[in-house]
């Protein structure tokens with residue numbers, strides 16, 4: 561099975577809530593949004609669950 565990574569879209573307001581939730585430390589603060597290291601992400605959805613603006617998306621859902 562191939563796991564697709566989550567991607568944080570442009571809705572991100574850089575609140576930082578997702579970063580400590582990631583079990584594999586895949587999230588870090590980027591220039592204009594937080595970013596997910598796709599090589600580490602196990603697509604658990606924890607970041608999406610805490611995000612106030614629904615910015616982390618499964619790769620298949622990215623608009």
Ligand code: SF4
Nearest residue numbers: 582601602604605607
């Ligand atoms: Fe981390 Fe899970 Fe979000 Fe991937 S989906 S970045 S593993 S919290």
Ligand code: SF4
Nearest residue numbers: 572573575576578611
């Ligand atoms: Fe951005 Fe959502 Fe993470 Fe906050 S929780 S930093 S808005 S992706």
